[in-house]
Amino acid sequence: MNINSYIRSGVIEAYVLGVASPDERQELEALLPHHIELQVALSVIEQQFEVFALQQSVPPPTRNRKRYDDFVDRMPVPSKGNGKVPPRGKDTGEDGYIPVEASDTHIRVHKYWRTFVLVLAILFKLLAVAFIIMCVKYFHMRSEVQDMKQKIDQVQSGRR
Amino acid sequence: METLIIKETLKSKLSVGVEPAVDYLYSNYSSMLYGFVLQFIPDQAEAEEVLTMIYNNLAGRLEEACNATLSVYCWMQVEARKLILDYKQQKEKRLNGHAVPGVKPQAYYLKLLKGATEEQIKVFTEMFLHGHAKESVATQLNKTAHEVDRLLKDSLLILQKNLQ
Numbered sequence: 001m002n003i004n005s006y007i008r009s010g011v012i013e014a015y016v017l018g019v020a021s022p023d024e025r026q027e028l029e030a031l032l033p034h035h036i037e038l039q040v041a042l043s044v045i046e047q048q049f050e051v052f053a054l055q056q057s058v059p060p061p062t063r064n065r066k067r068y069d070d071f072v073d074r075m076p077v078p079s080k081g082n083g084k085v086p087p088r089g090k091d092t093g094e095d096g097y098i099p100v101e102a103s104d105t106h107i108r109v110h111k112y113w114r115t116f117v118l119v120l121a122i123l124f125k126l127l128a129v130a131f132i133i134m135c136v137k138y139f140h141m142r143s144e145v146q147d148m149k150q151k152i153d154q155v156q157s158g159r160r
Numbered sequence: 161m162e163t164l165i166i167k168e169t170l171k172s173k174l175s176v177g178v179e180p181a182v183d184y185l186y187s188n189y190s191s192m193l194y195g196f197v198l199q200f201i202p203d204q205a206e207a208e209e210v211l212t213m214i215y216n217n218l219a220g221r222l223e224e225a226c227n228a229t230l231s232v233y234c235w236m237q238v239e240a241r242k243l244i245l246d247y248k249q250q251k252e253k254r255l256n257g258h259a260v261p262g263v264k265p266q267a268y269y270l271k272l273l274k275g276a277t278e279e280q281i282k283v284f285t286e287m288f289l290h291g292h293a294k295e296s297v298a299t300q301l302n303k304t305a306h307e308v309d310r311l312l313k314d315s316l317l318i319l320q321k322n323l324q
Contacts, residue, residue: 010314013313013316013317013319014312017238017288018242045320046230046231048324049234050192052272053196053237056192056195057192058191058195060194061208
């Protein structure tokens with residue numbers, strides 16, 4: 001099979017738009033792993049259609065977001081241990097929260113925490129640097145005082 | 161601005177749960193899909209309902225998207241088209257065979273068919289936008305299935321050329 005004429009036949013476009021016949025789909029999926037130029041052509045055509053879809057995008061009205069959120073609220077959530085997925089709302093406590101038993105070691109926090117932690121880290125570093133400078137100055141002055149005391153003692157013992 | 165989601169991102173969202181994955185897809189692709197839906201269903205209120213129906217249906221099949229040959233968006237678009245055509249067919253049945261309002265001329269992909277012959281546009285409209293089978297279009301146009309297939313492929317090549 002001449003892969004270049006296959007690419008130019010329009011089969012890939014039909015595949016991307018979902019109008020390829022089952023035989024054409026099977027053939028393309030069988031050929032893909034063996035022909036890098038076919039993979040590249042598919043990827044390029046997909047990107048072109050995606051970019052076009054992006055250009056033609058129309059934001060759905062906000063009420064659709066509400067409708068979608070209602071749908072998400074109706075999505076099943078896992079319950080404790082038994083593996084069953086009761087509909088949302090049946091397993092909620094008096095406070096309206098769903099008791100969740102998570103085995104994940106990670107937590108998710110609000111993005112403002114990143115700024116807060118960064119500011120805190122910078123403040124901590126500044127304080128640490130200031131503390132070190134103060135310590136150095138303190139020890140330096142203490143050694144100077146000791147030197148002066150020694151000199152005074154020497155002068156006093158010399159007079160005697 | 162919407163991002164073109166790669167499968168790895170979707171997989172990582174799915175590992176957290178279906179809800180964040182669907183939410184992520186809605187945030188990124190709902191505008192693109194809504195524009196796509198409007199070419200089949202020009203009525204905005206109805207198109208909104210269909211968009212919700214699409215997300216409702218695809219929510220349970222996101223593993224398929226991760227394993228598909230197509231990119232996530234293209235997979236969603238192909239599956240959305242099937243659902244839209246199915247919805248229109250059901251609606252036609254409810255209306256006792258009366259055709260539902262048609263597609264807007266020069267809308268979405270149709271405006272990319274500049275330079276295509278009337279036959280090519282007709283075949284594209286019948287097969288892509290109305291979901292009619294190659295054989296029924298061939299009968300309608302008094303052509304062979306092979307000729308109709310060639311007309312469809314030629315229209316798709318023109319469309320793709322105009323995308324560049």
